[in-house]
Amino acid sequence: MTTSQTETLDHGPAGGDLPEGKDASRTGRIGDRVFRLASSGSGVLLLAIMAAIAVFLVIQALPALRANTAPFLTEKIWNPNAVPPRFGIAALAFGTVVSSLIALVIATPVAVAVALFISHYAPRRLAATLGYVVDLLAAVPSVVYGLWGAVFLVPLIMDPASWLNRNLAFLPIFNGQPVSSGKSIFTASVVLAIMILPIIAAISREVFLQVPKANEEAALALGATRWEMVRMAVLPFGRPGVISASMLGLGRALGETIAVALIVSASFEIDWNVMMPGGNSIAANIANTFQEAGATGRGALIASGLVLFVITLVVNMAARAVIARRKEYARAGA
Amino acid sequence: MAKRIEISGLDAFYGRTRAIADISMAVEPRQVTAFIGPSGCGKSTLLRTLNRMHELTPGGTVEGKVMLDGTDLYGAQVDPVAVRRTIGMVFQRPNPFPTMSIYDNVAAGLRLLGRTRRSQLDDVVERSLTGANLWNEVKDRLDKPGAGLSGGQQQRLCIARAIAVQPQVLLMDEPCSALDPISTLAIEDLIATLKESYTIVIVTHNMQQAARVSDVTAFFTITDAGEPGRLVEMDDTNKIFTNPSEKGTEDYITGRFG
Structure with missing residues (x-):
């Protein structure tokens, strides 16, 4: 079944034998x-x-x-207004990528579960309501999530963070003892996760609803339970869509400015202990320091923006590569 | 393997609408039983009650009995998932899993049963594809997507997938209606072979097909839109097509109806 062969449209005049028209x-x-x-x-x-x-x-x-007197890509310190200027992207890029990845790891499974519940488990009326709520959440401005994170989650995150530290300390990222303040990369990640969850869930739900009924029936007629049917027919069919949705979420997390700026206590270190107070991201740093930046400072911030641009581009291309790898199957299913 | 189905006093509903009423009939093993009748007479619905697929339609309910060699499929203790594992189904449009290879499509049912040993799967995949008369055409490209085959090949792949789990009954819901005449012929030949091992029930709109492939034919009809479908008569296919007992059957098969 070839569905998306390029069709060549005939732009020439209509067949010669036809009346003049x-x-x-x-x-x-x-x-x-x-x-x-x-x-x-x-x-x-x-x-x-x-x-x-x-x-x-x-x-x-x-x-x-x-x-700049420091190597831009590897320097952690951000001091463009000093004489001589010394600044680098390393710590900022680290904070950006790590907080977004953690957010993605937290958000994707939950979002897929929510989407599956809405598309295949919930009774019709509940599904409609839930779908509406998810769409609504996706439209909430990020500053609201940021304020919620800063005011509500920062004090609250201590208990679960301590629990993770006690039980998963063998993982370097959970090795840091959470101290007095929850203003850490981890807290920012949780807020980012909550922020991107509705987008991923909304798109995944749409994709899961596209699964042909015939494929679901085929699985059920083979004696699949509902969950087995989801694994056989729904998830594989929806896989490229879920990846695209995650990448959209990741893109939003990477570029998120205000929510991260409100939560992290800006530091310029590379610290794998994401529980420790500190952390920063490229976008948050731009928001926090643009006003008082001098000429060199602005140039430096723009350079950091360029790096963010490149990171986003790379992420998108990687996602496309992942999706294209199984194109033979994806196309056949379309 | 093949088992006998006995249906008694069966009604099926979509919400409050009764789609079929008071069906009683017996389907014998190692025979092909064809369901014919005009659109909307409930023959597909009846077919879907036999493996409890009907109740998956929102609002779909069933009253009455379907006995498979003495076990009531609608008994309180019976798990519908287990029923669907013993009664295979082939659908109107070929529906191989688009994300799976030819091999994985055939092995899908076995994997559901927890059989995952590669050597065992290899055997069953080859046997099922051979059984579905497709092995020679696909043996060199088992890892290619099943959806890349032609329509007729896809339908035979679906038959291979259904017989891989060695069901006791094979239900076919207009299996050739989306296929060209050559592919249809291939499927009909296959049905003739499969009936040696399986109880086969086939729904068809094509009366020549019913006459060609089936041993027994059941004719259903509806008197009016909104009325439930009913069984008019069921007899040897020869008799139905040459000398039916009911006037309604004769009108239908000679084209004086609907």
Whole structure:
């Protein structure tokens, strides 16, 4: 079954034997041309904007990077306003990636479970309500999640964090004894997880609802229980969609600014003990220091933005590669 | 392997609507029994009550008895999942699992039963594909997606998947309606072979097909829209198509009806 072969549309005039009908075929051709121009124009425009952003970032960042006396990629200290300026992306990038990954690890399984419950387990009316609530949660602005995290979760996180430390201390990330304050990367991760959960759940639910009824019936008729049916027919079919959804969530977590800025107690260290107070991220650092940054400081922040841009790009490409690996199957199922 | 099905006083409902009423009949082992009748007469519904698939439709309920060699499939102790493991089903449109290879499609049912030893699976996959008359066409590409086969091959793959778990009964719901004549012929030949080992029930809209493949034919009809479907008569296929006892059957098979 070939479903997505590229179809070549015939742009030429309609078959020669047909009666003249010139007007009709001409307007058709003009419509085609306009549409082709409009669509390819938007495509090109999008690429041009992307390139322009990249060029802008590079040009703005270059003077600061030239003035920098530390290796930008490996330096942890962020001190662009000192004389001479000394700053690097290492600690910020670390905080960004680690907090987002932890958020993803927490959020994805829960989101998939929520999506499955809505699509395949809940009674119809409950499913509709729950679906609506999830969509609503996805639309809550991140500053609200940030405030909730800072005011409510930071004091509360101590108990579960201590529990993780007592029981899972053999993992380096849980090795740190949580002390007085919960303003840590871990707390930021939990808030990020809650923030991205509705997006992942909403998209996964849509994907699970697309599973052909015929495949579900095939599994059930073979004597699969409901859960076995989900594993045989629903999850494999939904896999690429869930990956895409997670990547969208990861992208949002990587770029999240205000929620992280409100929670972490900005530090510039690489510390695998994510329970310890401290942590930072590229976006949060930009938000926290842009106002009082000098010329070099702004250039440095823009350079950090460029790094964030690259990280996001790499993540997206990796996700595409994962999805494409099983394209043969994905296409056959479409 | 093959078992006898005895249906008595069976009604099936969608919510409050009664789709079939008071069906009583016996389906003999190692024979092909065909269900024919106009659209909406409930023959597919009846078929789906035989492996308890009907109750998966929202609002689907059943009253009455379906005995499989003396066990009531609707008894209080009976697990519908276990019923579906012993009664295989082939659907109207080929529905191999799109994310699975040919091999995995056939092995799917065995894996559900917890049989995962590779050598054992290899044997059953080969035997089932051979049984479904597909082995020679796919033996060199077992790891390719099942959905990449032609429609007729996909349907034979689905038959292989159904017989891999050695069911006692094989239900077929218009298995050829989405296939071209050549593939249809291949499936019909296959049915003739399979009936040596299985009890087969086939729903079909194609009366020539019923005449060609079945030993016994049951004719169903509805008197009016909204009325439940009923069994008109059931007899040897030869008799149904040459000398039916009921006027309604004769009208239908000669094309004077619906």
